[in-house]
Amino acid sequence: MSLAKTKAKLTFLSGTSQSGVIQLRTSERDIGGLEVLVRVTHCGVCATDAHDRVDGCGLGHEGVGVVAQVGGSACLKCRECVSGYRQYCPKSLGQRFGEREQGAFGDFVIKHQDFLNLIPEGIESKYAAPLQCAGATVFEALHAADTKSTDRVGIVGLGGLGHMAVQYAKAMGCEVVVFSSNGLKQEDAMALGAKEFVVVPSQGPIQGVEGVNVLLCCGEMPNFEQYFSALARRATIVPLLIQVEKPLQLPYMPFILPGHRIMASTEACKKNHADVLTFAAKHGIKPWIEEFPMSKQGLSDALDKLEKGEIRYRAVLSTELGTISGS
Template sequence: MTTHTITTFRFDAASAKFVKKTAQRALGLNEVKIKVTHSGICYTDVHAKDKACGLGHEGVGLITDIGANVTSMKPGDRVGWGWLRSSCGNCSACLDGYRQYCAQASGFAFCDHDQGAFADYHIIDADFAYQLPAEIPSWQAGVFMCAGASTYEALHAAGTKPHHRVGVVGLGGLGHMAVLFAKAMGCAVTVFSGSAPKAARDAFELGADECRILSNINTPIRSFGVHEQKALVDVLLICANETPDLDKILPFLARRATIVLMSIQQKPLIIPYMPFVLPGHRIIASTEASRQNHLAMIQFAARHRITPWVERFLMTEDGLKTAFDRLEKGEMRYRGVLEVPPAGI
């Protein structure tokens, strides 16, 4: 069986540097080999740094080889992939199309530790790669593989309709994509942010109708032409790194609102009981996108020309260091993308 050499960046804690590690990998019957051109960078990569694994899970590139059983893709196809890499395929969650909730689902940093998207090549099961339309340039596509897919899935899981007002807590990598998608769906949008005035300026430029700063939540900042006395939120996406004080936010929810938890955190969730129960609110969780919604999201983004806010870096040791520094300091606006440098650089 032919083996393929793959070189991936990982973080070496002893030297506090990003280093390359080379591994040999066979191409499975149902897998594709991809020459990486770009990869998004996500806070999940920060969490994974200490695992000494291949980093990156928002990859984009061109297929160079396919396994013997692959019929849906061919060499030369441009594809992307996200966090999820495998599931059992037979449980009720998988059969319903929600393989991200499979008890045996595994993804980046928990599946193949020798691989990541910060690499020269990547091998993955063809069912976990997604063909990209020409309307989405490669330097933007990685953002849709994680932040885009996650926020689109969350809006779908909440049953979001065009007449709804969507609330977005946290205007970061996830939050800014939530604003872009919600506006493209025809919704009004209120951003709840912990910082001002930059957050308000950015929120309105992204298309939001209202911004509320959590430290002064009762005083709304509204864009021109919006005159509601108190616009109540039907769907609330928690996109911040930590769940906010729900005591503050619940008064701004419409009756029977849906709260969607998207943050990755370890702190317990505290819910004010009666203010939550009496209006008939509900809380749901949403993580990765189903394959169907991942594909639908890509087509939706292409049709509406959704453009994420991206900072671009070279996929080099220096480029990774700069990108991670900005991300960990909260300075990234709003998503970082690494680009494989031209030959010779």
Template sequence: MGIDFTVFKGSKTGDIVESKGHRDPAPSEVIVKISHCGVCGTDEHYRHAEMGLGHEGVGIITEVGSAVHSISDFRVGDRVGLGWFHKFCGHCKACLTGRQHHCANSTSFGTADHDQGCFGTGVAWDVSTIAKIPDDIPSEFAGPLMCGGATVWGPLHDYGLRAGDRVGIIGVGGLGHMAIQFAAKIGMEAVVFSRTDSKKQQALDFGATEFVATGGKEKLDGVAPLDALLITTSANPDLSLFLPIMAKGAKVFPLTISPESLQLSPLALIMSGIVVIGSGLAPVASINNMLAFAAKNDIRPHIEKFPMTQAGVVEAMQKLRDGKMRYRGVLVAP
């Protein structure tokens, strides 16, 4: 049977174009009718590519491939989330050790399946990468968790941090506001850094323990040592401001998709034992844990909704580009 779908794509000019397509499910794929999709900064990076946009999809399974019942427990009618990755191989070392997000043979947004995307009415998706959405999470909040939520959850959950640790979070934006909530609910001290005080109250409402405005400062006085630092801003900060308040052996997670270099001297690393960890998204089991944790602790991204139409996509992406989104955009199917 398959699905006839509409999808909104980027283009060489950067305009958003509407396209039509059809997909039949491969043996290990399911057909998902999309109801919601988060708007991520990475979609903006691909606006000039002729490909389907959207990788924070949520929808209902309407059809399953011939092998799905033998390799998974996904069934028609399940509400599922779709993220950055389209398929994991299941046999490389990363997959066999539970680190699917490092799969050597994965396909993903931007690298494959350019005819489809979650900015649309439906997709065919491999079951190796999808997740069931808990009943307690409304679909409009689930989309941003599939990429943005997974991106900040991974460092907090998968790298040895624990309740009681002091976690610095630079930025109160699309990633930062979710990192604050997760860190606070885990039982960590969420120490938030932002250029001005304009988002202080919101950061505290999200669960921040401390808030530090960094604009114009050459030294951060009175801040106790941090066990970890999550960089969630759209541009890399001057780390020389933060190194003096990092604990010995602290972990730094640059989460921003940025081509800029981090300014760190070998001496700074040697003297402090600081570890810089490249972390993107999270393994499948970790994402399932994240969704269960978010459901149990009522963690919700702060969203603005837009219609899943060409005009809606253009409006949402322009607001994101202008830095005015508070804090994640979500497209909603008619």
């Protein structure tokens, strides 16, 4: 392809409605005046990709690469965009329901310049990729919950999001408590910076834990009745899971009487999306990754391991191991 042209040909991976089979697609479109053509080098694999693979949309939203040519999904003019919360723009293209034609699992990707961030020195691209979603999601949640360095932060689930949440909360000066049903993850939790590790019983309330002020739900939707005994008074609960059709259920009086609150937090706002990178560079925060080739087989293998719960703790597709042209 000729980068001198204003029209770019893009080759990328997408899902299908045929049991989530990965397909190779191409498209060609103009690069808008405020858009940037980026040559992708790495892209993290998110649980959202596992959900989206059956929608037929382009996959990959943790892309990192090199600017190839300079010329949005959000309008950039509404109240939400102007105030920096573009993720809540009513015209923003969603990650679900097949609304995104192309993602960052490809050779090139075109993005509006306002949706790009410079990767700081000291962070390798393969480690920067998971920070674009997993890191940014937990960083935004900690700020949305008004987390203070004196807080005890509970992390439910030690996976792609949870292992990033432990590192960011620890770097903010918080005491971190990891809650998991898998006792085998205790060593990893402590290595990541947790002060305490609690094995959640299959039934009944959690016992013997000093209350946490902030609870980030990073794994499956927990049984909240079990967790109220582990919350400080006036605690903040932040669900960060993909639960498309499951209702959010809370026991009413145990939630109301202690003055707890529950709040929504999605992807990071513009400022926090930049800060999540500089904060990681400053504090040496690094995701634990497993690399796969940037190919159909590489993405299929990564998604299969992700859905089996076998990734420790974030999968990253890399052009250093294989490219789309070899799919």
